[in-house]
Amino acid sequence: MKIAILGGDGFVGWPTALHLSDAGHDIHILDNLSRRWIDTELGVQSLTPMDSIQERTRIWHAETGRRIHFKLIDLARDYELLKNWLAEHRPDAIVHFAEQRAAPYSMKSDRHKNYTVNNNVNATHNLLNAMVELDLDAHLVHLGTMGVYGYSTVGAAIPEGYLPVGIETMDGETVSQEILYPSNPGSIYHMTKCLDQLLFQFYARNDGLRITDLHQGIVWGTHTEQTRRHPQLINRFDYDGDYGTVLNRFLIQAAIGYPLTVHGTGGQTRAFIHIQDSVRCIELALKTPPARGSRVEIFNQMTETHRVRDLAEMIARMTGSEIAWLPNPRKEAAENELVVRNEKFLALGLDPIRLEDGLLSEIVDVAKKFAYRIDRSRVPAVSAWTKEIAPLINHDPEGKRLKSAS
Ligand SMILES: NC(=O)c1ccc[n+]([C@@H]2O[C@H](COP(=O)([O-])OP(=O)(O)OC[C@H]3O[C@@H](n4cnc5c(N)ncnc54)[C@H](O)[C@@H]3O)[C@@H](O)[C@H]2O)c1
Numbered sequence: 001m002k003i004a005i006l007g008g009d010g011f012v013g014w015p016t017a018l019h020l021s022d023a024g025h026d027i028h029i030l031d032n033l034s035r036r037w038i039d040t041e042l043g044v045q046s047l048t049p050m051d052s053i054q055e056r057t058r059i060w061h062a063e064t065g066r067r068i069h070f071k072l073i074d075l076a077r078d079y080e081l082l083k084n085w086l087a088e089h090r091p092d093a094i095v096h097f098a099e100q101r102a103a104p105y106s107m108k109s110d111r112h113k114n115y116t117v118n119n120n121v122n123a124t125h126n127l128l129n130a131m132v133e134l135d136l137d138a139h140l141v142h143l144g145t146m147g148v149y150g151y152s153t154v155g156a157a158i159p160e161g162y163l164p165v166g167i168e169t170m171d172g173e174t175v176s177q178e179i180l181y182p183s184n185p186g187s188i189y190h191m192t193k194c195l196d197q198l199l200f201q202f203y204a205r206n207d208g209l210r211i212t213d214l215h216q217g218i219v220w221g222t223h224t225e226q227t228r229r230h231p232q233l234i235n236r237f238d239y240d241g242d243y244g245t246v247l248n249r250f251l252i253q254a255a256i257g258y259p260l261t262v263h264g265t266g267g268q269t270r271a272f273i274h275i276q277d278s279v280r281c282i283e284l285a286l287k288t289p290p291a292r293g294s295r296v297e298i299f300n301q302m303t304e305t306h307r308v309r310d311l312a313e314m315i316a317r318m319t320g321s322e323i324a325w326l327p328n329p330r331k332e333a334a335e336n337e338l339v340v341r342n343e344k345f346l347a348l349g350l351d352p353i354r355l356e357d358g359l360l361s362e363i364v365d366v367a368k369k370f371a372y373r374i375d376r377s378r379v380p381a382v383s384a385w386t387k388e389i390a391p392l393i394n395h396d397p398e399g400k401r402l403k404s405a406s
Helices: 013-022 034-042 053-064 079-089 110-133 188-207 246-255 275-287 308-319 343-347 355-368 399-405
Strands: 002-006 026-031 068-072 093-096 139-145 162-168 174-180 210-216 218-220 260-263 269-274 297-301 304-307 323-326
Touching: 002 013, 002 079, 013 026, 013 053, 013 068, 013 275, 026 053, 026 079, 053 068, 079 110, 093 110, 093 275, 110 139, 110 188, 139 188, 139 275, 188 210, 210 275, 218 246, 218 275, 246 260, 246 308, 246 355, 260 308, 269 275, 269 355, 275 297, 297 343, 304 308, 308 323, 308 355
Parallel strands: 002 026, 002 093, 026 068, 093 139, 139 210, 210 297, 218 269, 260 323
Antiparallel strands: 162 174, 269 304
16 A cells, blocks of 8 residues: 555654555655654753654665655645645555644643644644545544543543443433544643544545544553664654653653652553554554545554553562652643553454563663663653643752752
């Protein structure tokens, strides 16, 4: 298949491009490289040394003889460029990662809120609009998030996208329907993913677009089978307070002797998936497109759930790290349960990598190896969800220790 990977220079997009290229597909990455600019804005860098996208694709060609093409396009702003590219290439499938994906970044300031909404909603809408205009019957696979459901449950498992409900009619009868599970976004970033869902519902129903939306858990790990093939194919690894996801942050904190930073009671339960499983799920989704005219296909792309403090305690036990209990910058329930249904990918053959099996090798192979690249001052998460929370945030969890040591 000819597959366009939008956002293919990113953390999940790059290993997906390699995985699908390795499987024999013709891969085209479209990306505006905004994530690299945001690194510059924040004064951070990936823990792993990343080459330019052109260099990465050159190395892949040298290693495998396979070409991955790259086109610099801003999906949110270059509508005509995007439309012309799609008209010329007419891909069989499109995988859409191209959004601003950090909740803390989206909550940094009013400017960051505007940027995230404009970027994410326009990128998705421009794509859908162009597909209809060009009569492009490509299967669109979008990376959404488990965060669209929110994290408080009523003791029932979260279904894969649709909730069966009974609605009482005027005659007192009960009519059964399946509706989109009620959205409950916890940040501006998550809100854009909820808006994406509505755009997909509309375009699938109105124009018959074939769409799969993957509600993904927090991705952990770095390597996939293909990124291991050459040092310059390595994936990015974010550890900073805005883009670093919770487990990857604990890993580098353990590797550099920084206290594991738990926000609040650490009673937040979250869904996780290893990067290798994430790329496998995307391949499985591509192999099973919905029929034209059917509703949006939704998968929960996660393999296990954990409470944040349990993860911190597990890593502390494995590495002898301390835990720092900090005020929570987010406005969220202190404790939540999370039970998630994920049978659809398991039924398609996914055999998940378990967190306990992969953690130590991530600490040793990646976090310790590149620890010299870490700027400790970028580790704390300081984006506050509200003006009331902002003054409570601890900007230097190490401060007391460093002072007493000096
Ligand atoms: N990483 C996770 O843990 C996680 C969890 C759940 C869902 N997701 C979703 O998966 C997708 C990919 O996440 P990631 O971690 O790889 O993020 P990332 O930031 O590493 O990659 C996103 C890529 O999209 C590009 N991009 C952003 N806006 C663009 C635009 N307007 N035009 C063209 N390119 C643009 C960026 O330059 C970047 O290369 C995101 O949509 C995210 O919401 C990620």
